[in-house]
Amino acid sequence: MKTRRSIWLAMFLVAGVLLVFGANRGGGPKTQQERIDLLTSNLACPTCSGESVFESRAVAAEAIRSEVARQVAAGLRTDDEIMGYIEQRFGGQVLLVPRADGLDALVWALPVAVAVFSLFVLFSAFAKWRGNRPPSPSNDDELIVARALDERES
Amino acid sequence: MLASTGVSGTLGRAFLLVGFIGAVFGAFAAFTGARRSDQQVIRLIPRFAVLIFAASVGAFATMEYAMITRDFSLAYVQKVGSWSTPALYNFAAVWSALEGSILMWVLVLAGYTLAVAYWVRKRMHDPIASWAMGVMFVVSAFFFLVSFFPANPFAAGAPGVLDGPGPNPLLQNHVLVMFHPPILYLGYVGVTVPFAFAIAALITGRVDEGWLVATRRWSLFAWGFLTFGIALGSWWSYEVLGWSGVWAWDPVENASLLPWITGTAYIHSVLVQERRGMLRVWNISLLVATFSLTILGTFLTRSGVLNSVHAFSESGIGSWFLAMFAVVLVVSIGLIGWRGDRLRSPGVIDSPLSREAAFLANNVLFAVFAFVVLLGTVFPLIVEALQNRQIAVGAPFFDRLSTPIGLALLTLMAIAPVLPWRKATTETLRDRLFWPAWCGLGALILSLVFGAYGLAPLLTFALGGVSAGAALRQVSLATRRQGWRGLVGRANGGMIVHLGVILIAVALGASNSFSKSQELSLVQDVEAQFAGHTFELRDVVEVRDDRSISVKALVLVDGRKIYAPAITKFTRIGMNVGTPSVRTSLTADVYLTLEPPVRQDANEARIKVFIKPMIVWLWIGTALMAVGTVLAVFPGRRRKPTEPTSAPVEVGRS
Structure with a gap:
């Protein structure tokens, strides 16, 4: 039993080390196209509902896509700067990810609040159930059962 | 108006009207029959079911006939019909726009109504059966009415039109348009059946486990088709749309995902109720949520409200669905409140380390997931209503929030299948998870060898390995004990479904991160x-x-x-x-x-x-889920409810 426990411990340790190692190694350099794909999948196609520029084949999306491609090809701006530039040029509603300020922050905060709240409800339910456990039979109860069983046998 | 549409238009509308009247009378017969237990009235119920099914088939066939003969006197044929559309896509053109898809809803719903009527034919005198039939008729009446008035597919078109554009080019490009919508609708509309029985249970006050057990296969059937329909939609997106993705988190997709999430929560939590008699209110609420989300989803995606708030008043269908949504919610919540005392269950969950506690945790996660998807879908509406500016909430938002939820679900899928009911010790867990944990470690090492990187994908692969190990453990134990029968029944079929889900999770992790x-x-x-x-x-x-x-x-x-x-x-x-x-x-x-x-x-x-x-594993995983669902529907071997859960299952008893 003891050996098994140490195997478990070793397993967790190895898995932890591997995860840390894997999480920190990169996947090599991105191609230009991959940079364009990543940027455009965070930009909203202005004429569609909720589709990204990356997905959309609409004309308006095509315009933004080629602008992003131009910027990436020029190689002068970082990803963040390109996003800023596109937002400035095409207007604020071009972002597909809501910001974390003002009313828009609610879309991030509410899920967390709901998750925390439901976990709280779950834990308090368990606490309540723990307190509510049916009482164990007293000596008298057991006497009654024993008597009843005797009667049935005889 | 009727005069100018020719035969098809008049005939089609007549069918819809007959269907509506039949559904109203059917509901009336079912409700009076149930209240007075009047055998003569009750005998009429199946006849009305046959009548509305016949009417819906008639209306649908009329539409197909009009489409095939290119009857351009109809506005709908003008919109999606064309002489140049190949026969196959022309057949599917009937459901390629709003009016036709509501017509298909009518057809599927009337089909379900008839199927339920046939299923309960011998116990129609049981109030729960006739009330449920009544609910089916009421919902059918609503859809017949929607199809008759705001989404009328038989409306007259402009005179003198001799040809049309045909369906959206994306819908005449791949054979999947023949299958994806009907299969999705079989799932989407199928949740009406368990919902109807839930309402009937509330009305009759028989909120014990009887109706749950009775409708179990209907729920699984609908869930299976919903799953399969969504997967076919992803496949279509991948094969046709050309952006190489399978899921865009667009509102229409979210509208089909929402009832799937609550439905999945339901088919898990229902096990707790069957076993322990607990969570009655919760299960009924999940069914109500699943059904009303199909209505809300249709409202959101088909009324034009999501494209712009201002289009709302122009679209006739939106207010109908919104009203239906409100009615469903008010009636259901009212009934649940009214039956509150009977819904209270005496049981308690003894330990957080038990099968039932794991199901609870599963439900919390699915509820949060559903909330995230719903919030993200309607959030642009909220912002536009409050601040009159437009924002978009797209895939990056949903991806970011669903990744931790998905990982938490994978963790549960690893632990829950090895947990016994009632109570487990950490020793049990340590023993039973030993080999699954090795699978997880193996999966982690293997993925590192193949060059995977990043925390989320690596966790997905590792947890996927543990979950697969846990699922295989259950299946191998069951097959060793019971031979091939160890593959059927809910617990074992469910594990096959889990294996499919794990494949899908791994495929999504790999294809999203390493493309x-x-x-x-x-x-x-x-x-x-x-x-x-x-x-x-x-x-x-x-x-x-x-x-x-x-x-x-x-x-x-x-x-x-x-x-x-x-x-x-x-x-x-x-x-x-x-x-x-x-x-x-x-x-x-x-x-x-x-x-x-x-x-x-x-x-x-x-x-x-x-x-x-690894994209192909998405489709293999889907197939596995379908196989698992079919296996789960077959009755497995059960213990007597009075036996302790540790008792071995006898061989040779079914």
């Missing part, structure tokens, strides 16, 4: 290289038919086989549609699209190449 892409400007007969593959343009050809002009680039991949991504111009609509060409293999797909502008006479072409690792 590669590059744009290549190919010149004829010159080889280009990307990601270890070679691409050589052989020719650019043009194919014409009477509805489209298609330009195809013939690309030799790895010197072995020619793939032909294309851009098709649908001349009538003036729309360009790209068609990707995909080389599938078990390790990675090579996904090619042709990029505009294209010229047929040129000896060069711009090609976009995506390398999508």
